[in-house]
Amino acid sequence: MQAYQHYKAEDFLTDDLFIAWVYNRDAAAAAFWSDWMAQAHPNRAEALLAKDILEALNIPDAAVTEAALADETGQIIRRIRQPTHQKMPVLRRVWYVAAAVVLLLGVSWFVWRIPQKPLALMALLPTAQSGDGVVEQANRTSKPVRVTLPDGSTVRLQPNSRIQHVAGFGQQVRAVVLTGEAFFEVVPNPKVPFLVYARDVVTRVVGTSFTVKAYDENPQVTVAVRTGRVTVYSRKELEQHRNAAKPEVTGVVLTPNQQVVFNAKEEVFRKELVENPVFIAKDAASVSFDFDDVPLAEVFRRIEETYEIDIVYNEQLLQKCTLTASLTGLSLYEQLRLISKSLEGSYEVTDGKVLILATGCGE
Template identity: 85%
Template sequence: MQYHSYKAEDFLTDDSFIAWVYNRDAAAAAFWSDWMAQAHPNRAEALLAKDILEALNVPETEVSEATLTHETGQILRRVSQSSERRKLPVLGRIWYAAALLILFLGAGWLVWRIPQKPPFLASLLPDARPKEGVVEQANRTDKPVQVTLPDGSTVRLQPNSRIQHVAGFGQKVRAVLLTGEAFFDVVPNPKVPFLVYARDVVTRVVGTSFTIRAYDELPQVTVAVRTGRVTVYSRKELEQQRNVEKPEVTGVVLTPNQQVVFNAKEEVFHKELVEKPVFVAKNAASVSFEFEDVPLAEVFRRIEETYEIDIVYNESLLQKCTLTASLTGLSLYEQLRLISKSLQGSYEVTDGKVLILATGCGE
């Protein structure tokens, strides 16, 4: 084959060239070593492609031709555009591409395609095509990285975290395998539910936002909901019910500001409120937390609607109680503590709900 007319993008998709760069074939190595030693007019294009391939190489992971084409396409286009605008010589294009690669790799943010599905992911996605690749995205920086999935959903990937999904994501299934921690903002699609597999749990949503924390070194997996509604299942129970004609899988339903902690050793879910509840209601910014002799029922109603949580209390015992206080700027727990103190009572959180323990309005 004649390579004298090849551009960098052509070399990047040539099997023989790739085999030489990654030292996979002795014959390719001999051919390209000899070819590079000659004064070909497009030798600089080959060097540029070689630099890009070496920069994109991921240890212990085979990089496919499709992935290389996808990941280097934007770099090459920007190199080409820069060349046209500035009339850069070939050497200038190489340095420009190198600068882009430093930015690309310096972010510690890598995307590649694994030619075959890992065994674990394959067992989760039995309907995926046998030869369908898996896209893996990893954050190797010390800051969160924003990832956009093919369906438009976004993932804020925390440091030392990664996600995997099949290349055909969103067509028949929207399933993601998470290692580490990430905040998901899922685009609604009732016809194609969104599933996140994180160690021992499976989180199922249609369209919502939530955080999952599932580092390998931690004994627990935590799922916390920001908006919408999610259901969390035990992966073990789901797999046991996979081939059952009428499966019965019990999941934990979570609503805003609720979270569940799953202990793999005990195989139990513990449902609670998140550590720092946030405003959820659309009009939350306009809700007043300044109270002047306001019935307690109204106080609780505002808090419930603002945080979209449930407050359980004895309505008959507290129906005549009122509150005069400023709760503006206080966290949810500070508000509850102040209200409980005014009642000479207390509060506790049970199964993701707030229980007010008081028998009257105090003195």
């Protein structure tokens, strides 16, 4: 058990068991902390302060804006410099405490629970009830923040990014709305697909890991797959077919190390390989990339299986070609450049596949 008797307020604020108790998320946590608070611990006041702060950051009948928080923060600074004995209203005093913690701890990512579902979410998630609350999680720090969703899926939220989902997430639909950039690791659940709405595109998965990048200032939306398989749709086309008896919506299927870029102006998808392909195969670390007069077909097979990509080439023209070289430690694109050079040819990436452009084995 944690040495809670030595905790300060900031320690309680980051303790999962303590947070679960304050927000009534876990019966075991409630039993433990009710018993703990009933005892005469020397730092009980610190725990009470942390409890007040968490409750302030979760006020159910007020949606807090950044402007309001900034205003309260400014007032705290002024009050510190010019102390006063005037009493503050209870609600304002609560927010002073919350804003003070933001200043002292540098806490700049928040979880807001909004009573009513915003109109944007209403349009995106028609299966949810109109009275459902919304959970919004925003990262205002300079580093990525890890968020765990109710189904156990995790989101690595990048700076200046936020996600929203209904309070009943996972009951009928697993859907989030993303603004900014995030890396998702989704817990498999074939019965309840996972949807990411990001401006003009919708990404649908069952269980996989992938990155979605959709900043407001950038006209492009990018979806890149690390593991598994995802399908990316045009949100406009999905909405047009939503009420059809048998909707037929064409999506772009992505596999590991592939990505798609959607251009909002042209309304077209461009499928390609990710900028830095990574090893996907489980035994990739043991695969040798040192070749000594090895047939080119075997070289390509190892690369394809390691990165789970497709390499297209003229097997008849290159059937007698071999490679003697060490490709160990090189990136995929460096490996392809070296192979192409040995063939006195080139390569290009089209529709997420590698095309080898060579007519022979070179000199």
